[in-house]
Amino acid sequence: MSERNGPVRVVAAGDHFVLPGLIARAVGHELGEGPVDVREVTLGWPLEPFGPVAEVQEASDAEDEMIEALADGREVLVTQMGPVTERVLAACPDLRLVVVCRGGPVNVNLDAAKAHDVRVCFAPGRNAAATAEFTVGLLLAALRRIPQAHDLLTRQGSWEGAAYYTYEHSGLELEDLPVGLIGYGAVGSRVARALCAFGAQVMVYDPYARGEIHGLRVTSLDELLSRSRVVTLHARLTSETRGLLGARELGLLPRGAVVVNAARGPLLDQGALCDALESGQVSAAALDTYEYEPLPADSRLRALAERVVLTPHLGGASRAVAEKAAVIAAAEVGRWVRGEPLAHCLT
Structure with a gap:
């Protein structure tokens, strides 16, 4: 992905913890002067609980929102709770990279991602x-x-x-x-x-x-x-x-x-x-x-x-965690754009 004909088209599907603006700023900083088009989406977590969605675990119930956000050729999704299911992947053929702002991509169907030639990364150590x-x-x-x-x-x-x-x-x-x-x-x-x-x-x-x-x-x-x-x-x-x-x-x-x-x-x-x-x-x-x-x-x-x-699952609830997650995820986006090996990739 080192040569491009246009801006990197990214969806920053954040929530009320890892704010989409944090992701967008981190991606912009990582890519520097390179052209980037970031679409921000806010999912409901943690004000709305996560849970199983279709065949994935611990995701926001937002398949339709993901499909809509990833329309018009979006190649990269950075998210914490966005469900990346078979349905979402099938509806978004231009998607090539998913970066999950968590210690593991439990909101992603890894087998389906591999079948659709989508790379999946995560953000270990952020919390x-x-x-x-x-x-x-x-x-x-x-x-x-x-x-x-x-x-x-x-x-x-x-x-x-x-x-x-x-x-x-x-x-x-x-x-x-x-x-x-x-x-x-x-x-x-x-x-x-x-x-x-x-x-x-x-x-x-x-x-x-x-x-x-x-x-x-x-x-x-x-x-x-x-x-x-x-x-x-x-x-x-x-x-x-x-x-x-x-x-x-x-x-x-x-x-x-x-x-x-x-x-x-x-x-x-x-x-x-x-x-x-x-x-x-x-x-x-x-x-x-x-x-x-x-x-x-x-x-x-x-x-x-x-x-x-x-306590209600607050161990990782610090502002620094949200900021670290966005930076770790943005670094993976940068590596992908530059054609470098991805640091934390499962597919």
Whole structure:
């Protein structure tokens, strides 16, 4: 694609987080003086939930909007939640490059993209720092009962949160605390560094991690769980890791342990976690992701408010993440236009 007869025709299908204007500016900066025609489209997420659309997962229900936006010879689509289905691809024969502003193109039918000769790229690492920081925040909130004390004081006008200063109800501190990390990728490694700075006894289980790590490498999940007062999840969701922590695994934790998950909801058996919370096997949990999202109104977790910290999948919600995603995506567009190898390409 190094020689062109006209401007690069791009659709910046952003949303209310990765704004289309951020994408357009990043593409313009990347291409410099080169002619570019960017059409901006705003999808509804996160004000409207994502979900399965046709044969793809985690996308905005906007096939018609994508087809309309990609009309008149648009070659490039940069998006976070736009559904790139067989229907969309078949209706847009000029499309040649899709760049997804996420850690994986779960909104793209990769087989169909390959069949239609469309390259698909993604934006790894754009939210690693934000998610790691959020994870540490969840951990501190759960250990010290910060949300519960805040709720008592501000919503109920009660000083009863002072009971958390009694020995029986006071929380744990990170210094010298055995903390087990399951997964040591871009997020897990950052969490490990932060917890080491607090003085925690960090242990890591990740059979795929190579090289030096911050903390003690543990060779089995069972050993990690039996030694950890806190366990935090950072693994990828695969067929092997789905339900990684269930009733048996939670039972291996020291009684009164704390569980944190800001990775993927299905890594953790929520029913087993609720059982463990109710029995006292787990004293507290902090969750940002769930088996089903949005969290159902009848979820057992809602009835355990005194023991849980629940947030609506906000780990990657920082302005820097949106800006990084746009820049990473624009860099792929630049490589494609210049005929260079794509850095993060799956088709």
